[in-house]
Amino acid sequence: MTSLQMPKVDKSIILNKEKIVSDIGKIVNKENILSDEDQIKPYETDALAAYKQMPLVVVLPENVQEVSSILKYCNDNKIKVVPRGAGTGLSGGSLPLADCVLLAMGKFNKILEVDYINRCVVTQPCVTNLAITNEVQDKGFYYAPDPSSQIACSIGGNVAENSGGVHSLKYGATTNNLLGIEVVLMDGTITRFGGKAMDAEGYDFLGLMTGSEGLLGVITEVIVKILKAPEVVKAALIGFQTIEDAGNCVAQIIAKGCIPAGMEIMDKALTKATNDFSKAGYPTDAEAMMIVEFDGTEHEVESYIKKVQKIAEENNSSSLRISKSDEERLKFWAGRKAAFPACGVLAPDYMCMDGSIPRGKLAEVLKEITRLSKKFDLPVANAFHAGDGNLHPLIMFDANNEESLRKTEEFGAEILKYCVKVGGALTGEHGVGIEKRELMCEAFNDNDIQQQLTIKVALDPNSLLNPGKVYPILRKCAEEGRVHVHGGKTKFPDIPRF
């Protein structure tokens, strides 16, 4: 692992551990404070497992008052705090610091209210994403954003990262499906942003907090909107002989007024790997494979599928299958969702990148990735949320070989820089965290970053809440030296990803 600069450790805090534990013990039940090494070991990393750091102490608050008191205490005593949900984040957003209180929200795990009249669910933040859908599906409802780790990731974490998923093309990411939150600021202030009444007036703090990666406040309650499940869902599995044809097909589907629920592309390497792994029946001879899914009424879905069929043929599709049952449709997805474990079979380690690009630049970017793959002599497989331009190249390497890891990091950084160069973004849904922190200057200039840092200072003047994440530690972009990007295998290889 390449070294990464983190905020300076305050030795006086570490020396004061005993007192801090005793003081916090007056706020929460003693059994909710973990300070022995074997107790806090599970919290030393999130799903960006290449980074590890033991926190000073782990605290598990049980209610919002406790969260408020802990934050106020830490603020008064200049103790850093790192919030943590389910710990499934891919960019190191909840990596602890040696002198921090790790605020583990695991006890906030109850759904508080299901409100069908206002079509929303009020929940505590550590309820998993999928649990919300499970709670309402017997009445025919669901929660739309579906990050692939949805069986494990928490809804509070989704808010902090503004998580997406394969259906965000049609239904948006977390921020578009969120009605309100309860938040505790670093000084202990408890407040609510948004609520069941849409578009609360005043500054959109709900929008600001969403995707702020735990730097501005700790989320203690979440109100999400739920949708009625569509009558029919169908998918088409389409093979293409060239990446360009697949890319053109995507552009034309959109241009002709069709907005699929999801539209995914995998390159030949990943199609083969996932097919071998999950026997999904993919066209392994195709250079690119696309899954397009439509939902709605029977008529609507049929009419869109017909249109897509025609567009695919016009773009030289080499094969096309339409799902005849839900079972078959889920089989189409099974391979795609097994992209991580499938790559795990091919190489000891892999690093998943998360760039966003304009849809029309797919072929160009994939060509560049192929060029870089040869340059760095590292195999790569590509998955792509084609509908919304979110690219996930998986670079395969061997973490035990230092040179291989170094090359991988450089390769990943080159890809993300290229995404920005063609008009895209550094991260589409995984967040910046520590992983892409040093690349922020590729996307923003000094003024941009300074404005964001000023907001941080306004809400957390001592920079105690999740410091060292998202923004480069050095103040000016121009001062940045070599770029470090780190990756590695995920902590939970069995959870589907992206």
Next chain:
Amino acid sequence: MSMGEKQNFQTFQDFNQSIFKPRTIEEVSAIIKECYKKNIPLEIRGLNSKKKIGRNFQSEKTLDLSNYTGIIDYKPEELYIKVRAGTPLKEIKLELDKHNQQLAFEPIDFGPLFSGKNNEGSIGGVISCNFAGPSRFKVGSARDHVLGFQGVNGKGEIIKSGGTVVKNVTGYDLSKLLTGSFGTLAVLTELSIKVLPKSFLNKTIVIENPHLRKALGYLNSALLSSSDPSGGIFYPEYFRSHFTFNDLTTEGPITAIRVEGPVESVDHRIKKLCKELNTHKDKIAILEPEQSYIFWEKTRSLQVFSELKNNLLRIVVPASETFEAINKLKIYDIRYFIDWGGSLIWVQIDSVSLKILRNIKEIVNKASGYLTIVKIEENLKASIDVFTIDPIKYKISEKIKKSFDPKRILNPGKMYSGI
């Protein structure tokens, strides 16, 4: 002032005039830098369509963006349009029309209310005010459609956030923070907005029904069904003269539900929805696309309040609270209609006093909602709060304002006194 900034002033005007009409972002930045230096409050203005919304405030000079116009980049297949902030919405819509695309959040046209004529304003104004139209409950608000922006903060620094791609979680989402901030944080100069294909077809179910409770029942059932409606509205009897339809009488209140999508699908969903709504004796008519379009355009431009002399309030509550809130409001001399499938209540109130406004605010608060005063008698305007805010959020807003505009020179006091 640097050489470049000096040149910027010299090329278009000198600083002594009271209204600046910049044509480049460098000019915008130079003007604000000068105002920052000299502590000069600025009013930010587009096409004046929503000028009257918000508090009155003192400003020495005006920054008028009506010359800062033009479409910078429109990529229909990438589903975005990038425009200068002063560009009239009308111009943007004409361009989108050519590719059968739209701004799906249907921005409200306040022109008829304030001037009797359509005036949708500039895109900068639309985003700064964040008033979404009837499709809000389905597609989100203006803030959900802003992909990125470039602007100038209160120090004259050019800042940006977001981009043109739909998925982007790089840094704080300042696009959302600036949407609905009424020009008090930064002057928006460029906006990248998400666009969507227009529906192939839209039709509207109109139900003649006598009671508010029944109307809210229909709207609730429609929104809970899988028919995926994109509009749900209730007009009481007194507004009926604005709407005449072939198959219906011309009297009595109406509930209207819009369904859009591919042709076969719309017909199928309308049929299904009519059955589900169980309208019994209430008469139903289906508005074909042309009539349906006119109906929703009238709604989106608040035609029933055209050239309203009196006061207009905009109340948003959870749909479950609407019935009770309206019943409580009925003790006053009000006329209202309901949008957003039951959540948005537009209330015209003929005679109003500070006490009445306080009472109404209390009713709305109890209903877990909020109230925005859109139009009010001038003599009351100085002494009322147009927007409501609690002390904690006021304190946070103050801090955020300071982080963008430390000397409070951008639309100072437009939203809240002291911010």
